[in-house]
Amino acid sequence: MAISPLGIDDSADQADADPEKDLSGEAIAGRSPFQLAMEQLRRDKVAVICLGIVIFFYIVAIFAPWLCDLFGVQVDPASTAERTESLEYDGYPAIGPPRHGFTWDHPLGIAPSVATDNLASWIYGCRTSVVVATVSAAAATSIGIVMGLLAGFARGGSATVLNWIIDFFLSLPFILVALATAPIIIMRFADQPELLDAASLIALVLILSIFGWMTLARLIRGEVLSLREREFIQAARVIGVPTRTILRRELLPNLVAPIVVYFSLMLPAFVAAEAGLAYLGIGVVGMPSWGQTINFGSGGGYFNTYPLYLWAPILGILVLVVALNLLGDAVRDAFDPKTRR
Known part of the structure; x- marks a missing residue:
């Protein structure tokens, strides 16, 4: 003193x-608003736990081949004879659950009728869900940012056309387009099975990306409409700053918070969408998927007789989607001053 x-x-x-x-x-x-948000996220125990769960699933997806080698499991049996020896006369596993005891050779059992290892299918199914959701969310976010910035900053006829495009895609029925696209791809690549797997994966990513950007575009458009009348934007236009520079350096940094929040909430939606489409038979083909396992298990009537076969992918989807949703809610609360706890 x-x-x-x-x-x-x-x-x-x-x-x-x-x-x-x-x-x-x-x-x-x-401290910047971003630093304040990150500090709040670090103090949020639920967010930290959910982040750890999400990181676990991403590690499983990235290191899927090495994890399968570590547990000594593989998706498909090495030979037809091995498949025959692994199944009983009615298609149920000859080793492991549901009729036999636990074995480390197949910790989650064997899939009935096809004799694929359930643990390997779960691991590679996790990779499919994570890859599809992440790539689709990133693509949809990029499209939404570009369209939202242009629609909000443009004036006159250009703004009308861009808004019409957004409204047009919002009016398209997602399920009907997906149902119509799947058979077209299968027929197109029916004689090229080596390309069918990649084509179905790319088509699924495109469908999710095309139908996932409109909400973000409208959100960004509304923010840009209010920001473009601010003094710093008017000053930049007066001194002759190019429009692309204004969009990139003046407007985009002020939209980081809603973009991060929307991306965090889009991931669980796309994980559930990928599993749902696979369950309907219009997802990826030729590669393991949680939705495909649920589809096969429920269609074969294994819900009561072989619950482990169904519950493994169901729990995987449930835990990943809940963790992503809770993490997204925490990110939203941290970046939004109006809801900051």
């Missing part, structure tokens, strides 16, 4: 003279 010659405490006056220091004389470290 600083005392003047007249005996007056002038520490408050010194603090006012030096606004970057507090009363103790220590420098005050400023």
